[in-house]
Amino acid sequence: MQNNNYPKLHNASWPGVVGKGPDSEPPIDLDTMLDLTSKAEVNGQKFDGIDLFLADPHVSIDSSDDDLKRLADKFSSYNLEIGSFVAPVWAGTGGGSAMGSSEDRQNFVTQVRKACAIGKKLREMGIRPNGVVRIDSSVDPESWAKDEVGNTKLIAQTFREACDVAADYGESLAAEGEICWGGMHGWKSMLNTLEAVDRPNIGFQADMAHTLLYLLGYNKEDERILPQDFDWKDRATLTEGLKTLTASLRPWTIDFHVAQNDGTVFGSGDHDKTGRHCQATDPNGKLDIAIDAGHWLRDENGILTKKFKHICWDGCMFPNDVMMESKTWNDVLGAMIKVRELHGWYEAE
Template sequence: MQENNYPKLHNATWPGIVGKGPDSEPVIPFDTMLEMTAAAEVNGIKFDGIDIGLLDPHFNIDMTDDDIKRLAEKVASYNLTIGSLVAPIWGGPAMGSKEEREMFVNMVRKACNIGYKLRELGVRPYGVVRIDSASKPESWAADPANNTKLIADTFRQACDVAAEYDEKLAAEGEICWGGMHSWKTMIETLEAVGRPNIGFQADMSHTLLYLLGYNRPEDRILPVDFEWGDRKALDEALRTLTNALRPWTIDFHVAQNDGTVHGTGSHDKTGRHCLATDPNGKLDIVHDAGYWLRDENGELTKAFKHICWDGCMFPNEVMTQQKTWNDILATLIKVRHAHGWYQPEKKEEPVL
C-alpha cells in the first residue's frame, strides 16, 4: 500500500506579519519563513509548499511580472510550491462606501493576477485566493440585513473578477469579520453571493470559537454550561458545525485552539492559535480534522489538494525555533496519514 501523498502539506508565511509591527514584535521576513519551512523535516518528509499573504512588508501587491517570476524562482529553489494567496483587502471594507468597495474588488483583481501568473510559471498547481469582509461584527450588527447585502454584492463583484483569472475565492470564517463572525452568518453571506467560484476557508482554531458563539451568542452550538472535559458534547457540536459548513469548504487550515480569544498588535481578538503540542489545546487535531476532510458518512471529500498550518500571533521567540515547524509538520503528516489518499503524479518542472 502506497503512503498517502495527498493532500499536500503547506505552511503559511503570513504569521510572520499578522499581529506584528511597531505596536508588537518585529515582522519576521518572508525569506526567514521560507527558509524555516524548507528546513523542517520529519522522518524524511518535508513540507510540500507554502501559502502566501500578499501583504506588506513581505510583498508589494503591485509587484511587476519580473517580481512575480523572482518569487516563483525563489520558492521553487527550495523545492516548494505555492498554494493559496491572501488578498490584502483591509483598506476597503466589503460593506463600506462605494469607493471602499471598489478598492476591495481591485485588491482581489491584483491578487488573482499574481495567482494566475504563478500558475503560468508552474509553481502554483492548486490553491485559492482568500478574502474576508474587512468589516467589524459590531458595525455589521447595526444593520444586519443591509450590511449582508452589501458584503454579498462586493463578493459577487470580486467573484466575477476572479472568474476572469480562473480563480476561486475562499471567505475566511473568523469571529472578527462582520457577516462571517458566526457559522450561520457565514452561510447566509455565502448563499447571498450566489456565485459558483466562492467557498469557505475553514480554520480549526477559528471555527472552534463558532461553537461558543463569540460575537454572536444566539448562534452558539455548545450549551452555555459546557465544560471542556465533555468530549461527547464537543464531538456532537463539531458534527453539527462541519455538516453545515463542509459543503462550502474549499480551503482548510489545520490548527489548535485553547478555547480563548487573542489579539496582538493591531489585530482584533479572534481564536487563539496554539502550538501543535500545546497541552491546553482543546482539539484532538488529527481526529477533529477528519470532520472537515471526511463527509458525514466518513468518506474522504478530496475537496482540496492541500492543507495548511496557520499559526498566527505566536511570539517571535517561538516562531524562530526550528522545532516549532518540525512539530507542526509532524502533526500535518499525522492528519494526512489519517485522512489523506494516494494518487500517482507526474513530476513537472516549473516553467520559469
C-alpha cells in the first residue's frame, strides 16, 4: 500500500512577519524561514512547500518579473513549492478597508489584482502547482457592528469586485475566518458574507486555531456554539460543536491551516488579538490536531472532500526563540504528517 502523498504539507512564511515589528520582535527573513522549513524532517518525510506573505520584508507585492524568477529559483534550490498567498489588503500596506471609502475599497482590489498577477506568473513558472489568495475585510469588528447589514453589503461588494479581478488571472479568493476581522469574526457572520459575495471563486480559509474561537463566541457572543460554562474536558460536547461549525463552513472551505489553540486570544506587534497559535505539542492545546482536522477535511459522511491539494501549518506570533529551534518545525511536521496519514490520499506523480 502506498503512503499518502496528498495533501501536500506546507509551512507558512508569515509567522516571520505577522506580530513582529517595532512593538514586538524583529521580523525573521524569508531565507531563514526557507532554511528552517527545508531542514525539518520526520521519518524521512519533509515539507513540500511554503505559503507566502506578499509584503515586505518577505516578498514585495510590487515584485518585478526578474524578482519572481529569482524567487522561484530560490524555492527550487530548497526543493520547496509555493502555495497560497496572503494579499496585503490592509491600509498600512497599500490596501484599505473593504467597507471603507471608495478609495479604500479600490486600494483593496488593487492589492488583490497585484497578488493574483504574481500567482499566475509563478504558476506559469511551474513553482506554484496549487493555492489560493487569502483576503480579509481589513476592518475591526467594532466598526462593522455600527451598521451590520450595510457594512456586510459593502464588504461583499468589495469582495465581488476582487473576485472578478481574480478570475481574470485564474485565481480563487479565500476569506479568512479570524475573530479580529469585521464581518468575518463570527461563524454566522462569515457565512452571511460569503453568501452575499455570490461568486464561484470565493471560498473560506479555515484555520484550526481561529475557528475554535468561533465556538466560544469571542467578539460575537450571540453566535457562540459551546455553552457558557463549557468544560474543556467535555470532549463529546466539543466534538458536537465542531460538527455544527464545520457543517456550515466546510462546503465553502478552499484553504486549510492546521494549528493548535489553548482556547485564549493573543496579539503582538500591530496584530489585533485573535486565536492563540500554540506549539504543536503544547500541553494546554485544546484540539486533538489530527482528529479535529478531519472535521474540515471530511464531509458529514466521513468522505474526503479533496477540495485542496495542500494544507498549511500556521504558527502565527510564535516568539522568535521558539521559531529558531529545529525541534519546533520537526514537531509541526510530525503533526502535519499525522493529519495526512488520517485524512490524506495517494496520487501517482
